[in-house]
Each structure stands twice: as C-alpha cells, then as structure tokens.
Amino acid sequence: MSESKKVRLSDGEKGNVIKLTCISVEGVMRRRLLDLGFVPGAIVEVVRKSPLGDPIAFRVSNTTIALRKDESIKIEGELMD
Template structure:
C-alpha cells in the first residue's frame, strides 16, 4: 500500500481532498482556525484558487473559507484524493 502523500494546503490543487495532520500556527490565528474546523483529522477540500494563487478557498465542516498564503502554507495534511 502506498504511503499517503504529505502536502501543505497551499500546494493543493482545485478538487484535492486533504486530511489535516498538523497546524504550525500560534496565538489568535491558531485559535480562529481551530474554531472554524481546521483541526487534526479534519477533511478539507480545495474549492478554488485565485488567479495569482492567493487566497485559496477551502471547504471544511460544510463551510467555505478563504485563507491567505501565510496561513495555508503552515497547515499540512495527507492527500486523500486528487479530485479525479
């Protein structure tokens, strides 16, 4: 069996489904993202990327949330599905 591919949310492509494994954030931003559902084990779908790649819209817990590169580059997960 293949080992799951670990990627940062920033590197996800439209349609990718990612299971969060770690949040490398501190303080208020960490608390806010945890409250929004970005917790270890959560399933996140990449919904849309802006033309320049920042921000990126993600769906987590049936809510769509746009994150900037600063935040999405510090959240890692396992690629569950590549949208095919």
C-alpha cells in the same frame, strides 16, 4: 494500495481532498482556525484558487473559508485519493 502524500494546504490543487495532520499557526489565528474546524483529522477540500494563488478557498465542515497563502502554508495534511 497507494501511499498517502504529505502536502501543505497552500500546495493543494482545486478538487484535492486533504486530511489535516499538523497546524503550525500560532496565537489568535490558531484559535480562529481551530474554531472554524481546521483541526488535526479534519477533511478539507480545495474549492478554488485565485489566479495568483492567494487567497485559496477551502471547504471544511460544510463551510467555505478563504485563507491567505501565509496562513495555509503552515497547515499540513495527507492528500486523499
């Protein structure tokens, strides 16, 4: 049995599946992310990273959403096997 590994969304690699634990974004962007399904407990898959790592595409709730690095660095979760 392996331990879960804490990771920021911005550090995820293509194909990683992450269970969200903490969203440290504030204001209007927080509300928007929550509305899109970025809530604690949600399962997020890293779909694609641009060559320079910004933006990053994620799949959550059967929807693909691209986030900038300054947004995704504030969202943490546990790396799933």
